[in-house]
Amino acid sequence: MEVSFAKLPGNIDQSVEIIIQSFSGNNQERCISPHLRNVALYGNQLNTEQQLRLSQVGFQFGGPIASRSSEDRVESEGLDQTLDNGYFRFHYTTTGTHAIANTDTNNNSIPDYIDNVVNVFAYVASTQLDSFLYTEPPSDSWYPANSDNGGSDHYDIYIRNLESNVYGYVSPENFAQAGNFGDNENSSTTELNALTSYMALRNNYSGFPGTEEESIKVTAAHEFHHAIQSGYDGFEAQWLMEATAVVMEEQIYDEINDCYQYLPSWFNEPHKALDDQSDHWYGSFIYFQYIYEHLGGYLQLRSIWNKSILNDSYYGDYSHRAISLALSSEGSSFSDALNKMVVANRVMSSNANAGVFAYEEAEAYPVNGPTTFTDITYTAGTPQTITSTNLNRFASQYTHLISSDPFIASLTNTTGPDTDLNMHAIISYENNSWTIYSGNQINIDPTGAASVYLAVVSQDTSGNNWDYQIEIIDGELSLENESIPTSISVSQNYPNPFNPSTSFNVEIPHQQHLSINIISINGRHIKQITNKIYDRGIVTFHWDGKTKVGEYASTGQYFIVVKGDNFQRWINATLLK
Incomplete structure (x- = not known):
């Protein structure tokens, strides 16, 4: 019988190295969940040398999912106490390498650290499952007697001394088996790639940014969302998983703003693909933040995951289709939201005048807008050409136009159809107002403007990279401050x-x-x-x-x-x- 394997992700070799280093005590990554998921899902397709090296840090191969568990989960080693609370079972110890501080100020015979973790996870689960109405992750209660499921049908969280820099992680373990292979028994629909999982959490966050409680909160919100995502489609695109897990931190703990740390590097590379297979995906939360604020809130983000199960991600990336299907209820699409986000990123204001291009916390963000591709000073009678050869798909570049004369900007895609690209003129004024024009040819009168930017967006879902030119020639003056488009x-x-x-x-x-x-x-x-x-x-x-x-x-x-x-x-x- 011919076996059909899923296509290996482009960053699989990087994931293998990161996981080997992480479980060998040489970790440099904050979140290893996406790389752990890569190894778990695609481990059986790795070469012999890679599998051998991974086996030395506990991985076993041969089953549908490569994992670090069989009779005993590696993460359970050295943890001799458990506490059940609601949906979760917490595994911990107060002695040895993995000990948590045994301070117990309320004398309830439970260490304060565990009390804090329990309370945080109770709130996180209540918010994501009861308020936002996500489907519970599938249970591991069906595991055979010789397999470790944590000793109960609770979702297991192992609190231990994790590798340096790691906040926590979720490890996929098996395909759910609710009558059908890969089906989550907690939903009314039939999933194809729902996965069981468990979580590991640090036994202390000393030396991490912010307070220890803040670290526990954002880690709980982020990692439990990974557990939920795996119950919909464990093979969904990594960028979608990571970016929506980051925005979940904001939805639950808006006051912490840990996600701000990802914005400077992301805004410094606007030409990089929204779904780039790198740490760029953390900063891509800003795309889902835009959707959250303007295109349906938490219901829309949940709808994306509901739509994700309609296509079998084992065989390909359908993340953009899932987003478009969800946004169709708002008269929008993946591409439409991308274009609006690109404009909002340049406007970067919470002012009501910004309308659908505003961010509620814009002034608090540690960025003023995306990096400018080039600055052009234009004078009437001196045509100019802007050329780019490094715009990735689902990305943008911004040109700053400095001129007191009206001009026409015409965009030409030199490597594909003009419809693959879109251009926006973003004109700001001193009175906190903006004018936005969109199209491949735009007439702009800069009279009274504080700034003029042209944003080029690569919006096609099938290509990879684009080259383009923008021709700048003389334009027409406005009539009563109304710019005259060359078409309508x-x-x-x-x-x-x-x-x-x-x-x-x-x-x-x-x-x-x-x-x-x-x-x-x-x-x-x-x-x-x-x-x-x-x-x-x-x-x-x-x-x-x-x-x-x-x-x-x-x-x-x-x-x-x-x-x-x-x-x-x-x-x-x-x-x-």
């Missing part, structure tokens, strides 16, 4: 503010498909005004102030989003009652 012209809505209805004109230079949607300030789709092909001419559109279900929208700020061929315009409209 959109008037400001009138009246504005309005109640109950408002109107606006769209000048269409040639026949093309036009879509117009109303979006709330937090990114929710309110209503579609039109979505069809129009001939050349001026068309007047109206919004009656109602939602897509016929109810009157509430008082507030909205965006009228007009999209045509290589063009997108956002109009700020205010509904007052």
Whole structure:
């Protein structure tokens, strides 16, 4: 019988080395869960030398999952006490190498460290399972008598002296077996790649950033989410697992902000792929933070995992498809959210004027925006060309334009279809307001602007790298501060503010498909005004102030989003009652 193996991830050799070093006392990584998962899932496909070296640190091969457990889990060694609390069984000791401090200030015969860990995990589990309604990880209660399942059907957490720098980790162990191989018995759907797992946690966090309690909290939120993810699809893309685990830290413990540490390096390399197989994936939490704030909150992030089980990730990366399927309920997609995040990263403001391009904690982030690819000073009559050869997929580059003269920027993809790339003009003003134009050709009048940036986004899901050029030539002055797009012209809505209805004109230079949607300030789709092909001419559109279900929208700020061929315009409209 021919056996079909999953495709080895590109960073498998790196994962093997990291895991060998980690369990040999030479670790330099903070989180080894993604690399441990790589070795566990793909270990049976490694070469003989790699398997031999891994066996020397406890790994066993031959079963569906390569693991460090059989009759006894390696992590249980030296731990002689257990405590059951709710969903979890905690394994620990107060003597020897793995001892936790035995201080017991409340005299309940349980060390304070364990009390603290128990309380944190109770809150983390309650939030993720009861409030956010994620599915429980599959149980190991079905294990045969000669296999270690921690002695009960609880989820096992082994508290021990971990390798230096490691906060904690989750180790996949077996395919769930709820009647069907790889199916999580705790859900009403049928999974293909649900995995059982257990967790290891440090016995102290002395010398780690922040307080010990903060370290326990973010580790618990992050690693337990890995356990949950494995119950949906243990073979899901690593970048999706890590980035959503980081954003889970923010959802549960927003006040700690441990995730801020990943932002400087991530914003320093905006040209690097969002799903790059490296530590870059931790900083990619900002993509899911954008989704969380503007495209559906925690329900949307959970929906991504619900959609992840619709494709068999054992045979390929379907993470972007899962995201698009989830975001479709908000009239969005993976690519749409990527483009909006790219703009938001340059705007970098919590000001209400930023609307769907705002971050709630922007001013607290340790970054002011992404690194600039190049600075261009433009003077009328002197055309210039910007050339790039190092833009990865699902990434962006920012050009800073300095000019007092109007100009037209035209984007050309020199290595593929123009639709693979998108360009945004991000114009900021001193009064904390912004104008955003989108399209492959944009006319910009910088009069009164504090800054002008062009952001190029690689949004195609099939390619890898792109080369492009931006041609800068003379443009046209604005009329009454309205920039004139070279393709479509959109008037400001009138009246504005309005109640109950408002109107606006769209000048269409040639026949093309036009879509117009109303979006709330937090990114929710309110209503579609039109979505069809129009001939050349001026068309007047109206919004009656109602939602897509016929109810009157509430008082507030909205965006009228007009999209045509290589063009997108956002109009700020205010509904007052």
